[in-house]
Amino acid sequence: xxxxxxxxxxxxxxxxxxxxxxxxxxxxxxxxIGHNGAGKTTTIKSCCGILQYDSGEIYIDGVSVKDSPIECxxxxxxxxxxxxxxxxMSGIQFLNFVADIFKVGAEERKxxxxxxxxxxxxTSDLAQQINAYSHGMKQKLAVISALxxxxxxxxxxxxxxxxxxxxxxxxxxxxxxxxxxxGAIFFxxxxxxxxxxxxxxxAIIQGGKLIxxxxxDEVKGDTSLEDVFLELVDNSEDxxx
Amino acid sequence: MTKALFKKQMMEMFSFLFQDKxxxxxxxxxxxxxxxxxxxxxxGLVSYIFGLLGFAICEPLKNQNLEWLYFSITGLIxxxxxxxxxxxxxxxxxxxxxxxEMLLAMPIPPGKLIFIRLLGxxxxxxxxxxxxxxxxxAIYYFTVPLSFSAVVFPILTVxxxxxxxxxxxxxxxxxxALISSKTKNKSYVTVIISLVFLGLYxxxxxxxxxxxxxxxxxxxxxxxxxxSNLYPIYAVGKASAGDIxxxxxxxxxxxxxxxxxxxVLSKSFTKITTTKKGEKKKQYKxxxxxxxxxxxxxxxxxxxKRFTSSSNYMLNCGLGTVLMIVAAVTLLFNTGNIKALSxxxxxxxxxxxxxxxxxxxxxxSMNDITAPSVSLEGKSIWLVQSMPVTPWQVxxxxxxxxxxLTMIPTLLLTAVALFIISPAPIFTxxxxxxxxxxxxxxxxxxxxxxLKSPNLxxxxxxxxxxxxxxxxxxxxxxxxxxxxLGIIYAFVYKFVSPLVYMxxxxxxxxxxxxxxxxxxxxxxxxxxxxx
Numbered sequence: 001x002x003x004x005x006x007x008x009x010x011x012x013x014x015x016x017x018x019x020x021x022x023x024x025x026x027x028x029x030x031x032x033i034g035h036n037g038a039g040k041t042t043t044i045k046s047c048c049g050i051l052q053y054d055s056g057e058i059y060i061d062g063v064s065v066k067d068s069p070i071e072c073x074x075x076x077x078x079x080x081x082x083x084x085x086x087x088x089m090s091g092i093q094f095l096n097f098v099a100d101i102f103k104v105g106a107e108e109r110k111x112x113x114x115x116x117x118x119x120x121x122x123t124s125d126l127a128q129q130i131n132a133y134s135h136g137m138k139q140k141l142a143v144i145s146a147l148x149x150x151x152x153x154x155x156x157x158x159x160x161x162x163x164x165x166x167x168x169x170x171x172x173x174x175x176x177x178x179x180x181x182x183g184a185i186f187f188x189x190x191x192x193x194x195x196x197x198x199x200x201x202x203a204i205i206q207g208g209k210l211i212x213x214x215x216x217d218e219v220k221g222d223t224s225l226e227d228v229f230l231e232l233v234d235n236s237e238d239x240x241x
Numbered sequence: 242m243t244k245a246l247f248k249k250q251m252m253e254m255f256s257f258l259f260q261d262k263x264x265x266x267x268x269x270x271x272x273x274x275x276x277x278x279x280x281x282x283x284x285g286l287v288s289y290i291f292g293l294l295g296f297a298i299c300e301p302l303k304n305q306n307l308e309w310l311y312f313s314i315t316g317l318i319x320x321x322x323x324x325x326x327x328x329x330x331x332x333x334x335x336x337x338x339x340x341x342e343m344l345l346a347m348p349i350p351p352g353k354l355i356f357i358r359l360l361g362x363x364x365x366x367x368x369x370x371x372x373x374x375x376x377x378x379a380i381y382y383f384t385v386p387l388s389f390s391a392v393v394f395p396i397l398t399v400x401x402x403x404x405x406x407x408x409x410x411x412x413x414x415x416x417x418a419l420i421s422s423k424t425k426n427k428s429y430v431t432v433i434i435s436l437v438f439l440g441l442y443x444x445x446x447x448x449x450x451x452x453x454x455x456x457x458x459x460x461x462x463x464x465x466x467x468x469s470n471l472y473p474i475y476a477v478g479k480a481s482a483g484d485i486x487x488x489x490x491x492x493x494x495x496x497x498x499x500x501x502x503x504x505v506l507s508k509s510f511t512k513i514t515t516t517k518k519g520e521k522k523k524q525y526k527x528x529x530x531x532x533x534x535x536x537x538x539x540x541x542x543x544x545x546k547r548f549t550s551s552s553n554y555m556l557n558c559g560l561g562t563v564l565m566i567v568a569a570v571t572l573l574f575n576t577g578n579i580k581a582l583s584x585x586x587x588x589x590x591x592x593x594x595x596x597x598x599x600x601x602x603x604x605x606s607m608n609d610i611t612a613p614s615v616s617l618e619g620k621s622i623w624l625v626q627s628m629p630v631t632p633w634q635v636x637x638x639x640x641x642x643x644x645x646l647t648m649i650p651t652l653l654l655t656a657v658a659l660f661i662i663s664p665a666p667i668f669t670x671x672x673x674x675x676x677x678x679x680x681x682x683x684x685x686x687x688x689x690x691x692l693k694s695p696n697l698x699x700x701x702x703x704x705x706x707x708x709x710x711x712x713x714x715x716x717x718x719x720x721x722x723x724x725x726l727g728i729i730y731a732f733v734y735k736f737v738s739p740l741v742y743m744x745x746x747x748x749x750x751x752x753x754x755x756x757x758x759x760x761x762x763x764x765x766x767x768x769x770x771x772x
Binding site for chain 1: 525535536538542543546551619620623626628629630631
């Protein structure tokens, strides 16, 4: 569903992402872990066609992001770490806007807004202006807008930040359900416990380079993901020194 | 603390000069000098108009020992101009700044915060006042014999008046904030209040013009009238002319008012800035609110919503729409005068339609809706960048908003003007083509300028809307194009008929519009994608 091949992205002389390759298949929840500034957001934004990369290739459902960005974008949903939405719209106006862009029919959008609005307890607030929403409500709205057009791939940057425990629980269930229906999810997180319980596969990135990836069992073995992550990052820093 | 706050406020205020938002670098050396020079030229052009007024009245008034009346009249104009320039700034920078809550959470007394914010409003008002008063003072110094009081008192009075401008701007901004914090549809409330203020401004401006004409004929009579009936204006004039008592009276009055305004603001600032809404929670009704449309319409509706949700955007970039409708109605009520003028000013067939066309284009160029439209995407630009729409679709939605909101009133005004002056069919067609092409050119030019110097990192939307070089350029470019065409015509009118000149102008505007459209579609879309 998402294939990243030898992705390299530079900011000036600095390589933010260095020769990164990953493959996320349909049905997989793929966690992306790394410390602040490791290159997670740059990778994610490159996959969404927001950032233009220097070399390598990214394919969404077999289509190149570089050659056919619009076709790729119509297959995916992106939720950034800080969802700056259109504050001058109401929640429902925003959802209608997204549904119009993705050509979602009236009946489908009605059903999905009801389903996901209720799941996240946001339905009663949909008529309010987004500028009156809390951070968590904006995050919920961003998640609903990502699900409204039934994408094949969802790419999320820190999706659990700002969500209350119930909403976080619901999101995890929705993520699993989405992948069980053939979708794929690629998301970054700092919450390693969540990644450990939720993800089928995980990749760890340090200084723009992939230092470990595979199934959860392959990566963590008998220890915890936290221990493995800390050990790998420490080793990587030592070798860089 | 005060120093740090002051530094932050000044950095924010003058970021349009020192920061190159496109390259995210600090502007230095030649680039900075050119940028400052450009602003000086732009402001200098406006100052020149006030300078002409000064030349017309200074000498005659001095000859009749009415120097004070010179300052009464020009001081009044400076106050109106200063308030006009800073009032739109005061509401947004005082009450709508994005960092208000962050700063209120810091150990900063609200009084100190409001003081720093007021300094920003003060400098904006002072800038506009100086545009009027610098040429007025210069002409005065060249006209009267120089002495200590003749030099110092006008300057001191100008400074006191700048504080009075701050008071008026802040008081109006405070009233707008108070009403807005308790009402729905804040942007419309703000626009209506501001339009009422603008109407009042233009009414007084009109009156001021007739007063000036009257006192040029009967300065002594006007002087006696001001002295007897308009004491504050008289006192401003006398203070500028060196009367110590008058100066003390206006200084005490202004600073007492400032203390009162400061006290009221300090007490209400936190409450106003943290009161989110006065309306009840809206009920969500599924059947009523789920609507479908296509992507292009969705993008257009998004732009329209952005425009109508912001009083700053509507007032600063869409005022031409209102003015053109007002102008159309005014023309209808002055049909006789326009026809008479047409008969006098039509030595060559088509000359008057050409002048009317230029005037309509000038009014329509007051709309610069596209000029801040890219910057206003701000941090939410990721949405359109991650959606399956091309940058060209996004840019087209921005152009369409400008065209819809400008083209309709422009054509309405044009239709009224053509109905009154009834030119030959060929001139009717040419005027319609020219104004349409001009509106298209203005829309494209604003977008090009914004793409060349976008600013997505702002704390107050007033920065991209009002305090950016691109908006300034876009606003004046329309006038510059019309003036240039006028100057060229002045050189060639003996050889080129109005008909030919209008055809050539239409060809030029068409070529420019096509070139800008080509640039937007090719380079502009690439720039937008990389933002």
